[in-house]
Amino acid sequence: MNQVAPPCQNLSEQVDSLLHLLHQEPSLRSQYDITPIQASLRKAISPKFEIVFAGAFSAGKSMLINALLERELLYSAEGHATGTECYIEYAELDKERVVLTFLSEAEIREQALAICKRLGLAAPPNIYDTEVMNLLRQGCEAIIQQEGGESKSERAKQAKALILLLQGYVANCDRIHTINNATYSMEQFDFANLKEAASYARRGSNSAVLKRIEYYCYHPLLQDGNILIDMPGIDAPVKKDAELTYRKIEDSETSAVVCVLKPASAGDMTTEETELLEKMRNNPGIRDRVFYVFNRIDETWYNTQLRQRLDDLITSQFRDTPKVYFARS
Ligand SMILES: Nc1nc2c(ncn2[C@@H]2O[C@H](COP(=O)(O)OP(=O)(O)OP(=O)(O)O)[C@@H](O)[C@H]2O)c(=O)[nH]1
Numbered sequence: 502m503n504q505v506a507p508p509c510q511n512l513s514e515q516v517d518s519l520l521h522l523l524h525q526e527p528s529l530r531s532q533y534d535i536t537p538i539q540a541s542l543r544k545a546i547s548p549k550f551e552i553v554f555a556g557a558f559s560a561g562k563s564m565l566i567n568a569l570l571e572r573e574l575l576y577s578a579e580g581h582a583t584g585t586e587c588y589i590e591y592a593e594l595d596k597e598r599v600v601l602t603f604l605s606e607a608e609i610r611e612q613a614l615a616i617c618k619r620l621g622l623a624a625p626p627n628i629y630d631t632e633v634m635n636l637l638r639q640g641c642e643a644i645i646q647q648e649g650g651e652s653k654s655e656r657a658k659q660a661k662a663l664i665l666l667l668q669g670y671v672a673n674c675d676r677i678h679t680i681n682n683a684t685y686s687m688e689q690f691d692f693a694n695l696k697e698a699a700s701y702a703r704r705g706s707n708s709a710v711l712k713r714i715e716y717y718c719y720h721p722l723l724q725d726g727n728i729l730i731d732m733p734g735i736d737a738p739v740k741k742d743a744e745l746t747y748r749k750i751e752d753s754e755t756s757a758v759v760c761v762l763k764p765a766s767a768g769d770m771t772t773e774e775t776e777l778l779e780k781m782r783n784n785p786g787i788r789d790r791v792f793y794v795f796n797r798i799d800e801t802w803y804n805t806q807l808r809q810r811l812d813d814l815i816t817s818q819f820r821d822t823p824k825v826y827f828a829r830s
């Protein structure tokens with residue numbers, strides 16, 4: 502009797518030949534985006550489980566990841582702390598490392614011109630000219646002064662974002678390439694450990710020009726292909742940071758989302774948190790893979806009034822959700 506081959510044998514070749522056939526048929530070729538198929542194939546062959554941590558700024562996403570990994574890896578602080586996508590993947594103890602990926606000059610220019618447009622500043626053809634940079638910086642400083650401080654209004658926040666972007670470019674220009682995203686390992690930066698790299702990438706001028714940072718670190722939690730992804734807050738002052746988080750949640754590579762909420766400390770959810778929840782619940786692709794964490798529970802537990810408000814919130818808005826966790830990181 503013939504033995505039946507297991508269905509996943511030669512999966513890669515089988516999928517490749519199907520994609521090849523698809524490509525040969527002109528009427529089908531342009532209709533299908535093969536990227537999600539390739540992503541699924543990669544996952545099937547070498548299973549990776551990308552877990553995205555999303556939520557408002559200061560909800561405690563980075564600290565929760567640090568608590569899970571039992572080490573102070575990610576930069577965590579009051580205010581807006583994380584400024585770039587952080588991937589944390591498994592490595593053997595003696596092979597721990599960090600890889601930093603920078604934006605390209607073209608991407609930085611595109612961002613700078615988009616902010617100029619929003620601010621109504623004249624968009625110059627060459628933002629990398631020293632004189633143009635000085636003029637832009639002065640323009641932004643004048644806006645911040647008019648608005649009464651760098652976080653006083655949306656306009657002031659945008660002006661501050663442009664200043665950080667230009668500062669980040671000047672500080673890192675020898676590492677930034679024209680079109681490509683340059684990558685560097687921690688040795689090239691002289692970082693003694695992963696934590697030093699995390700501190701370099703905290704929100705500010707460096708993070709403004711970083712595309713992502715990958716930590717390869719040892720922890721049993723990561724061993725089976727789990728990748729933890731820390732994101733900037735959904736209400737981060739720089740719009741592109743928040744957009745990045747929304748895009749990542751909907752990315753075909755994303756396997757699960759840990760939604761870190763902070764009403765535990767205030768009793769209510771913010772507008773941005775409600776919006777995040779609605780977007781996830783309306784997205785059939787991810788809504789069954791969202792876990793809710795009520796962080797900062799220590800600030801609620803012994804306060805009867807806050808605890809009652811949190812209970813009310815959970816019974817009214819998370820009634821049908823079996824995956825609710827309380828955390829103190
Ligand atoms: N009391 C209390 N404070 C916490 C808890 N978790 C985090 N914090 C504090 O909250 C602040 C913000 O924590 P982060 O982990 O940086 O918050 P985040 O969500 O990563 O913030 P962004 O990176 O800005 O989006 C830090 O000063 C932490 O010490 C908690 O469970 N309880």
Ligand SMILES: [Mg+2]
Nearest residue numbers: 562563582583
């Ligand atoms: Mg953070």
